[in-house]
Amino acid sequence: MTIDSYIHKLRPGKPGAPIFFVFHGTGGDENQFFDFAGRLLPKATIVSPLGDVSEHGAARFFRRKAEGLYDMEDLARATKRMAGFVSAHREQAEAGPVIGLGFSNGANILANVLIEQPGLFDASVLMHPLIPFAPKPRAGHSKLLVTAGERDPICPVPLTQALVDYFSAQGDAVTLEWHPGGHEIRPNEIEAVKAFLADYGV
Numbered sequence: 001m002t003i004d005s006y007i008h009k010l011r012p013g014k015p016g017a018p019i020f021f022v023f024h025g026t027g028g029d030e031n032q033f034f035d036f037a038g039r040l041l042p043k044a045t046i047v048s049p050l051g052d053v054s055e056h057g058a059a060r061f062f063r064r065k066a067e068g069l070y071d072m073e074d075l076a077r078a079t080k081r082m083a084g085f086v087s088a089h090r091e092q093a094e095a096g097p098v099i100g101l102g103f104s105n106g107a108n109i110l111a112n113v114l115i116e117q118p119g120l121f122d123a124s125v126l127m128h129p130l131i132p133f134a135p136k137p138r139a140g141h142s143k144l145l146v147t148a149g150e151r152d153p154i155c156p157v158p159l160t161q162a163l164v165d166y167f168s169a170q171g172d173a174v175t176l177e178w179h180p181g182g183h184e185i186r187p188n189e190i191e192a193v194k195a196f197l198a199d200y201g202v
Contacts, residue, residue, distance in 0.1 A: 003092055005085040006049035009034050012093070013045035018200045019095035020044040021086055021121075023106025024051065027058035033101065040101075040194065041201050045093045049085065051105070053078070061109035067154070068132050075112060082109055083117045097122040097200055101193070103185065104128050104154070111163065114142065118170075123200065125193050128183055130155040131163050140170035145196040147177045147189040154183045 009030045013019070020041050022033035030050040037046045051059040053074070062078035063071040090098055100121045102110035107129035114124060115135045123143040144167055148160040160176075167174045177192035 003085070003088045005081055005088070006052060008047055008049040010048075010089075011038060011046040013041075013095065014043045015094065016096050017041075017043040017045065018097045018099050019090055019093050020046050021089075021098070021100045021110075022046070022048045023061065023100070023102035023110050024048070024059070025102075025104030025106055026055065026060050028103075028106070029059055033103070033106075037101065040197055041099070043201070044099070045089075045095050047086075047089050049082075051109075052081075060105050062105075068130065070132065072133075075109075078109060079112045079116050083113050083120060086113070086120060099123045099125075099197070099200060101125040102127065102129075104130075104183065114140070114144075114167075114172075118142070123197070125196060126163075127185060127189060127193075128152060128155050129163060130159060131166075132159060135163075135166055138170055140167060140172035142172045143196075144172050144174045145177065145192060146174060147179075147185075147192060149181045149183060149186075150178050151181060152183045 022037045024032040030048045034048040051061040053060045063074040100110045107126040111129045118138045118140050125145045127147045179186040
């Protein structure tokens, strides 16, 4: 894979600073979190890809057969492609830590890259992820922040907790931040993200 495997926005950062990948939700695009990422980590290289799958005109990173029912073959394709894209940018930028942030579908592709390619990301933020299957065992050592809504109709609480428990059991350091709402991003999530990434902003 190459740095151009996906249409994307790129803002070069300072040498040795983190490289920060941000992944939009269904119907979003490469602009959704690009400026937000730049405010979170002003010195980092920012990379924001556009999902290469269209669901009734809404951009996504992999196909699904229904709500909460993934096309596992396409998820495997997308995960391999995204891991190659991230690796290519990491090598070109000669950056420091590799950091990811994704919301909803973007969190799901990021989570599956973490599952399939442990060690690629040093730290990741999964905002409202949904992994509706039992991931395979692997050796993890990343830092993770998971944020979620207690009344999220798309990402049920038991599946969120199961994903957190999975990553913890694999050896990742996981922080979980809840809010009392649904599938929307709330202020306490933003504050949790800022606190989680504070060590990478210098």
